[in-house]
Amino acid sequence: PPFRVDVVTIFPEYLAPLRQSLLGKAAERGLVSVGVHDLRQWTDDVHRTVDDAPYGGGPGMVMKPEPWARALEAVRPPGTRLVVPTPAGRPFTQAVAAEWAREPGLVFACGRYEGIDQRVADWAAEAGPVSEVSIGDYVLAGGESAVLVMVEAVTRLLPGVVGNRESVEYDSHADGLLEGPAYTRPASWRGHDVPPVLLSGDHAAIARWRRAESLRRTAARRPDLLAALPEGALTAADRAV
Numbered sequence: 377p378p379f380r381v382d383v384v385t386i387f388p389e390y391l392a393p394l395r396q397s398l399l400g401k402a403a404e405r406g407l408v409s410v411g412v413h414d415l416r417q418w419t420d421d422v423h424r425t426v427d428d429a430p431y432g433g434g435p436g437m438v439m440k441p442e443p444w445a446r447a448l449e450a451v452r453p454p455g456t457r458l459v460v461p462t463p464a465g466r467p468f469t470q471a472v473a474a475e476w477a478r479e480p481g482l483v484f485a486c487g488r489y490e491g492i493d494q495r496v497a498d499w500a501a502e503a504g505p506v507s508e509v510s511i512g513d514y515v516l517a518g519g520e521s522a523v524l525v526m527v528e529a530v531t532r533l534l535p536g537v538v539g540n541r542e543s544v545e546y547d548s549h550a551d552g553l554l555e556g557p558a559y560t561r562p563a564s565w566r567g568h569d570v571p572p573v574l575l576s577g578d579h580a581a582i583a584r585w586r587r588a589e590s591l592r593r594t595a596a597r598r599p600d601l602l603a604a605l606p607e608g609a610l611t612a613a614d615r616a617v
């Protein structure tokens with residue numbers, strides 16, 4: 377059965393890219409099925425109101441709970457994980473993407489304004505897992521971009537979506553390190569040459585060089601990833617880098 381993705385949003389047109397490119401092909405091949413739903417379909421006032429002033433005061437507006445509950449009751453199969461993007465969420469990581477890719481599908485609730493009434497996530501947890509997640513430490517205007525990011529990260533891990541299986545297995549972050557530099561022809565380009573080891577045909581030396589570059593780059597750009605590596609993840613040769 378296809379991996380099922382449903383997205384509820386007040387900007388359905390924002391999610392149009394979900395039907396293009398990588399996802400498009402995967403959808404054509406029946407690997408992924410995508411539904412985008414306009415939250416306002418589940419309002420019942422003439423103005424199709426989805427927001428209201430925050431209890432306790434404060435700037436901006438909060439999204440009303442009732443339209444969300446009606447939408448989720450209509451769209452979310454029982455037991456399906458509800459993903460709510462939020463700046464206040466747990467980090468969305470490659471490990472989280474891999475975990476979700478093993479599930480039958482996902483429902484995404486895209487907030488706008490200052491977010492969604494908290495009781496929606498609390499209520500939704502009665503019917504299945506709910507994940508409030510952040511895609512990074514910066515503030516967006518709503519959840520739609522985050523949904524595009526997460527759907528791409530999850531669906532590329534589904535069997536058959538990415539042609540070259542190895543490219544998924546050898547993903548950056550797959551071994552907890554950043555991937556090193558990549559090169560292709562020409563060997564000499566505008567005064568910049570490809571590191572000779574890569575042209576040597578010495579595959580052991582190439583593997584050692586690539587590992588060293590990964591470690592060097594991770595130490596320089598993401599020391600936090602290095603510190604998080606499990607015991608024994610680094611060999612003596614690694615430490616010598």
Ligand SMILES: COc1ccc(Cn2ccc3ccc(-c4cc(N)[nH]n4)cc32)cc1
Nearest residue numbers: 461462463487488511512514516517518519
């Ligand atoms: C309380 O402070 C704010 C609360 C919400 C907002 C705007 N906004 C509304 C819904 C929504 C969903 C996700 C995100 C988001 C996710 C990440 N990683 N960054 N930003 C932002 C969102 C601005 C500020």
